[in-house]
Amino acid sequence: MGHKKAVETTKIYLENAPLPTHGKTYTVVSHKEVMDHTQKLLKVNGLTINKQLFKSSMNAKVAQGIYHISSAGINQDADIGMMFAWTNSYDKSTRFQCGIGAQVFVCNNGMIHGDLANFGRKHTGTANADIALSIANQISVAKQNFTQLVTDKNAMQAINLSIKQQAELAGRLYIEEKLIDSQQMSVVRSEMEKPSFNYGVDPDTAWMFYNHVTQAFKSTHPRDWMKHQSKFHEFMTGEVLSNSHIAPRDNYADPEDDIEVMEEYEIELPNGNTIDDLDAARPENENNDYDSSSNIFTL
Secondary structure (H helix, E strand, O other), X not given: OOOOOOEEEOHHHHHOOOOOOOOOOOOOOOHHHHHHHHHHHHHHOOOEEEEEEEEEOHHHOEEEEEEEEEXXXXXXXXXXXXXXXXXXXXXXXXXXXXXXXXXXXXXXXXXXXXXXXXXXXXXXXXXXHHHHHHHHHHHHOXXXXXXXXXXHHHHHHOOEOOHHHHXXXXXXHHXXXXXXXXXXXXXXXXXXXXXXXXXXXXXXXXXXXXXXXXXXXXXXXXXXXXXXXHHHHHHXXXXXXXXXXXXXXXXXXXXXXHOOOOOOOEEEOOOOOEEEHHHHOOHHHOOOEXXXXXXXXXX
C-alpha cells in the first residue's frame, strides 16, 4: 500500500530529501523549490506566515506544506484564520496542488476552497515555471477565497442539521464519495457522540458536522488530504448550503410575513348583482350566471 499514514516532519528534512530520477520527460520540482516559491510569493503579496507545518510519507516521496497566514488588509475572523497549502510528490503518485484555505483556531482542522484542482498538473515540461505560477495565482485570490470560506462557515453555523441528517451525509461520504475510510467513519461517529473540541455552536448544526469530518481528515495521507478537503467543501456547499430548506437559526422569518395579500375588487354583473373578483376567478364560476342568494354561480 505505502500510503497509509502522514508523518509530521521539518522543513530541513524535506529540503534534504533525495531527488528522483524518472528520465528526461519528467521535470523534478523539488520540495525546496516549492517552499522557497511559497515563502517568497506570500511575502511579496503582504501575507505574514504565523506558523508552518510539514508532513510527508516515508522518505518524503510525497510532501505537504501548510502555512497559517494573515494580512493587515484582510478582515480577521473569530473562528478561522487564513491558510495556504501545497502538495508535491517525487513518486508520480499525485500532481502538484496548492490552494487557499482556512484553519479552525480551536482544533486546527482545515478548510480548502473548492477551486484547488484547477491548478493541479503533472511534473512534465515547464512544470517548474507552471508551479510557481500556480502558487502566485492562488495567493493573488487569497482575500476573495478566504472571504468566501468565512461566509460558508457563518452559513453552516446557522443551519440546523439533525443527527439523522449528519449520519446520512457521513454514509454518503463513505460509500458514494469515498472521501473517508472505515477508520475515519469511526472517528466521525465518536466526534458526533462526544466532540473533542468546543466549536461554540449547538451539536445539531452543519458547522459541527463539518468539523467532525475534518477532524477525521487529520489522518488522511498528504497525497489525498488537499483533494479530499476540497471535495468535501464542495460537497457541503452543494448538499447543505445550496440545497438546504432549513431556515438559518438567526435569520428565520415567518413565511406568512412574505405573503402579499391581494386587494379585492367588486365586479358588477349584468343583472345588477355584485361579486368580488376572487370569487369570480374560481373555475366553477366561469361563464355562468351568479346567484346572489347562494353566493355561487348557477350552472
